[in-house]
Amino acid sequence: MAKKKKQIRFIIIFLIFVIYFLMAARPIPHETVLSLYWISSLSGSPTMEDDVEFNFPAVTGQLLPFTLGNYFGYVDSYGQFVLNKSIINDIYLSPNMWTEYNAEPSSIVINNILERTQINIENAGGYPVLLDNRVFILGSEQNALSEISNSGNLLWTYEFGAPLTCIDAAAGFLVTGSLDGAIEVFNSSGERIFNFPTDGSRYTVILGVAMSRNGSRIGVICGIDEQRFLLLERLGNTGGDYKVVYHEYLGTGFRQPVRIQFIEDDQRIVYEREGGIGCYNIRSRRGMLIPLDGKIAAIDESGDEGHFFVITSHPMQERKLIGIKFPPDRLFGTPRTRAEDSIFLKASFKSDDVFFGRTRTYSSRTGSSGTDDSPSMIVVGGGTALISFELGEN
Numbered sequence: 001m002a003k004k005k006k007q008i009r010f011i012i013i014f015l016i017f018v019i020y021f022l023m024a025a026r027p028i029p030h031e032t033v034l035s036l037y038w039i040s041s042l043s044g045s046p047t048m049e050d051d052v053e054f055n056f057p058a059v060t061g062q063l064l065p066f067t068l069g070n071y072f073g074y075v076d077s078y079g080q081f082v083l084n085k086s087i088i089n090d091i092y093l094s095p096n097m098w099t100e101y102n103a104e105p106s107s108i109v110i111n112n113i114l115e116r117t118q119i120n121i122e123n124a125g126g127y128p129v130l131l132d133n134r135v136f137i138l139g140s141e142q143n144a145l146s147e148i149s150n151s152g153n154l155l156w157t158y159e160f161g162a163p164l165t166c167i168d169a170a171a172g173f174l175v176t177g178s179l180d181g182a183i184e185v186f187n188s189s190g191e192r193i194f195n196f197p198t199d200g201s202r203y204t205v206i207l208g209v210a211m212s213r214n215g216s217r218i219g220v221i222c223g224i225d226e227q228r229f230l231l232l233e234r235l236g237n238t239g240g241d242y243k244v245v246y247h248e249y250l251g252t253g254f255r256q257p258v259r260i261q262f263i264e265d266d267q268r269i270v271y272e273r274e275g276g277i278g279c280y281n282i283r284s285r286r287g288m289l290i291p292l293d294g295k296i297a298a299i300d301e302s303g304d305e306g307h308f309f310v311i312t313s314h315p316m317q318e319r320k321l322i323g324i325k326f327p328p329d330r331l332f333g334t335p336r337t338r339a340e341d342s343i344f345l346k347a348s349f350k351s352d353d354v355f356f357g358r359t360r361t362y363s364s365r366t367g368s369s370g371t372d373d374s375p376s377m378i379v380v381g382g383g384t385a386l387i388s389f390e391l392g393e394n
Contacts, residue, residue: 038079156190171215177206193240227253263303298356355381
């Protein structure tokens with residue numbers, strides 16, 4: 001009898017151990033690694049002057065626009081410069097268009113780096129803004145906005161009640177923020193379809209605005225004392241009305257333009273806030289603060305594959321490249337990951353100026369447009385060099 005009880009006790013202990021092992025076991029996490037891909041020097045590469053034709057084959061794929069120190073241009077995924085120029089005047093770069101202009105431009109030339117075409121704008125009366133493969137002119141007083149066609153003709157003009165402080169465009173829509181705290185949305189014809197005054201702060205001003213790629217969501221940083229983050233979602237699939245679905249107070253906040261953008265296929269929105277980076281997960285409807293030291297000098301615009309990078313600025317020209325791996329959406333019964341534990345990389349370097357870009361490791365000159373299966377690549381700029389790293393896991 002005693003022997004039988006001993007066997008039963010042993011079986012119970014064994015079953016408890018098996019159950020505990022199955023419940024407590026976790027897969028060994030993969031380690032994210034950066035592998036050096038290429039290094040390209042800006043100062044040692046040929047530049048393209050205004051009177052010299054392009055010496056490169058026609059470009060059919062994605063290029064990475066860059067500005068670093070006294071240089072700007074486009075680089076492909078193999079580190080070859082399709083455009084590399086010295087900065088003399090003001091510039092505006094987009095993924096496929098660029099322009100140079102002086103302080104009071106009478107005429108502006110918009111260059112399309114992919115199509116090798118130009119748009120000539122006479123009597124501009126303002127400054128170029130290149131967004132969503134569209135050309136806009138912001139009036140010299142910053143209280144008027146016009147869209148220009150590919151032939152250089154005026155399509156529409158809208159005058160605002162206060163100077164504009166930020167603009168974004170996606171999916172044929174345009175969103176603007178102004179000094180009086182108003183958010184306005186326009187369709188592709190320049191018709192205003194939504195107007196929203198942001199109240200609730202001592203000073204009502206829009207410091208940052210971003211639109212998701214399908215135009216269904218708008219992220220906003222607004223107000224001073226207190227500053228707030230707002231997320232607006234469109235009502236219905238085609239309507240022009242949006243509603244606030246989330247808001248968060250951010251304290252006194254900044255008194256200058258604030259970076260804000262949708263990343264990771266519009267599944268998250270990230271923004272600057274005091275003490276670090278704010279991140280809002282649209283699926284789980286949760287926000288988090290990722291604490292960082294220093295000031296934000298450059299920021300990742302894609303957050304591809306759950307990895308997000310920033311470069312922070314510190315005294316004595318010190319910069320830090322910081323890699324963040326977002327925790328997965330919280331599941332029932334699993335512990336919540338601490339925000340500070342999501343940082344997987346910190347690398348210091350010294351430089352006067354910095355650049356950060358993100359793309360895929362494919363050649364833009366072969367006609368390949370890349371796929372989601374192509375390895376992700378980050379490009380970091382410091383001094384007069386661009387350095388790329390392929391992102392992988394061990």
